[in-house]
Amino acid sequence: MAAHLIVGRHKPISEVATDVTPLRESPFWYFLARRALDRSGDKLSRALESLERRATELSLPIQYPRQHATGWAVLLQLFEIATPHREEMGRFGYEMMVAGFDRVFGPNGFSKEALSRLLGNLNSPAFPNRKREETIADTFLANAMRLIDPKAVDPRLDALIMQTCLTDPIMCDLANEAVRPAHELWEATLAEYVRRRPGFIRRQFLDPNSWLFESRE
Amino acid sequence: MNELPKATARVPQTHQPLLTELIRVLQALRKNTRDPSAFPTTNDPLAFYNRYIEFAIALYLSKFRQLYEALATSVEAEQYLVYAAAGRAIIENAATLRYYSFHPDLFALHAAWGTQRMNDEVLRSATNTLDKLIRGNRFTWEAFIAHRFDDLASSPDGNTPSQTKVGTCLDKWYKDHPALRSLYALFCDLVHPNLGVTSLLFG
Numbered sequence: 001m002a003a004h005l006i007v008g009r010h011k012p013i014s015e016v017a018t019d020v021t022p023l024r025e026s027p028f029w030y031f032l033a034r035r036a037l038d039r040s041g042d043k044l045s046r047a048l049e050s051l052e053r054r055a056t057e058l059s060l061p062i063q064y065p066r067q068h069a070t071g072w073a074v075l076l077q078l079f080e081i082a083t084p085h086r087e088e089m090g091r092f093g094y095e096m097m098v099a100g101f102d103r104v105f106g107p108n109g110f111s112k113e114a115l116s117r118l119l120g121n122l123n124s125p126a127f128p129n130r131k132r133e134e135t136i137a138d139t140f141l142a143n144a145m146r147l148i149d150p151k152a153v154d155p156r157l158d159a160l161i162m163q164t165c166l167t168d169p170i171m172c173d174l175a176n177e178a179v180r181p182a183h184e185l186w187e188a189t190l191a192e193y194v195r196r197r198p199g200f201i202r203r204q205f206l207d208p209n210s211w212l213f214e215s216r217e
Numbered sequence: 218m219n220e221l222p223k224a225t226a227r228v229p230q231t232h233q234p235l236l237t238e239l240i241r242v243l244q245a246l247r248k249n250t251r252d253p254s255a256f257p258t259t260n261d262p263l264a265f266y267n268r269y270i271e272f273a274i275a276l277y278l279s280k281f282r283q284l285y286e287a288l289a290t291s292v293e294a295e296q297y298l299v300y301a302a303a304g305r306a307i308i309e310n311a312a313t314l315r316y317y318s319f320h321p322d323l324f325a326l327h328a329a330w331g332t333q334r335m336n337d338e339v340l341r342s343a344t345n346t347l348d349k350l351i352r353g354n355r356f357t358w359e360a361f362i363a364h365r366f367d368d369l370a371s372s373p374d375g376n377t378p379s380q381t382k383v384g385t386c387l388d389k390w391y392k393d394h395p396a397l398r399s400l401y402a403l404f405c406d407l408v409h410p411n412l413g414v415t416s417l418l419f420g
Contacts, residue, residue: 001277001314004323004343005270006263006330021258026362092375095363204362 022193023085024093027208029100032081032189034212037074037104039182044073047178054170055145060161061153062145069144069178071105075114076136077181103208117143126166137175141165144178224292236292243289246282250275262340266326269347276351277314281307297417301407308401309383313350316386322346345378353380 101111254275257268291299326343360368406413
């Protein structure tokens with residue numbers, strides 16, 4: 001077999017495509033989501049506090065509960081980070097992405113449902129002429145909110161609350177801030193994952209925490 | 218130090234060279250499987266092809282090492298069913314590696330390289346042939362990994378290529394070495410639920 005190695009140069013030949021990539025492995029997406037969540041910290045907290053302050057100024061009876069809103073914000077950030085790589089991922093990579101995210105974000109099935117809603121909104125934005133980034137921010141504003149006291153709010157006001165929220169420029173700016181991804185996270189995480197990546201059996205059947213997060217020399 | 222002391226004490230003098238040879242093979246495999254080889258991920262076509270060759274060599278060395286280790290351990294422990302299973306797998310893997318080592322697509326690349334006949338298609342065919350050796354399969358691996366157990370079937374899914382039947386690889390080898398056919402048949406009978414395995418365990 002070694003005799004088949006080729007040496008020397010030849011005219012340029014078109015690139016080859018390989019579908020063997022960490023993007024098709026759920027532990028990679030788990031690793032990425034954990035790191036994104038761990039690093040979201042102060043910046044996201046400030047954005048959520050500001051959103052609630054602004055909602056109060058607009059007399060909106062809503063809040064952005066930390067755990068729930070953080071899950072939405074980080075998931076939408078991850079979607080943005082992953083989007084440039086969707087061709088390389090393919091359908092199977094997408095399944096693995098959702099499986100990896102599912103280990104981080106609860107409840108079970110949240111990631112799939114959230115991404116489905118986002119894709120639905122991107123296909124059919126809430127307002128005409130909404131740009132892609134704006135639709136992602138809209139998705140966050142609409143889904144990460146909760147009524148402070150659902151019993152105290154007339155359900156007929158839901159549409160008005162939503163419209164006020166989605167059309168207020170300050171709310172939109174803050175939502176943009178919340179869902180803006182840290183693009184440097186991708187390269188750093190990919191490199192670290194490749195460095196740590198064990199063989200198939202360990203990847204598939206062992207707890208990924210044992211090889212993704214333990215310190216290594 | 219003798220790696221197989223019990224087997225050495227057990228087998229007659231006439232068979233000692235076989236044990237010596239087994240230990241020699243094992244030592245060579247251990248020596249040559251020290252360095253891991255990563256699956257190639259470069260998009261440069263020639264680099265990819267060469268890395269794939271190196272990966273294939275590393276993969277088969279590792280396979281043979283595990284199989285020979287199992288063979289040696291089973292001889293030492295007198296677990297002859299394990300011995301037969303490992304032996305049969307060694308023959309099948311050797312036949313497959315041999316089949317691909319003589320594959321016309323790989324020779325065509327060598328013949329065309331540096332000539333006017335060289336083009337994308339020649340390199341792509343050679344790379345696809347290697348891909349079949351490494352990733353060929355008859356199982357829905359993507360469905361399995363994604364836990365879509367209702368979709369499991371005996372055909373490849375996703376973009377992975379279908380395997381070359383081991384029988385095809387063996388047939389090719391039989392043409393050069395006809396005696397191999399009966400050796401393989403013996404190992405099959407030792408593994409299948411036939412007289413062979415009955416003899417191994419309760420003969």
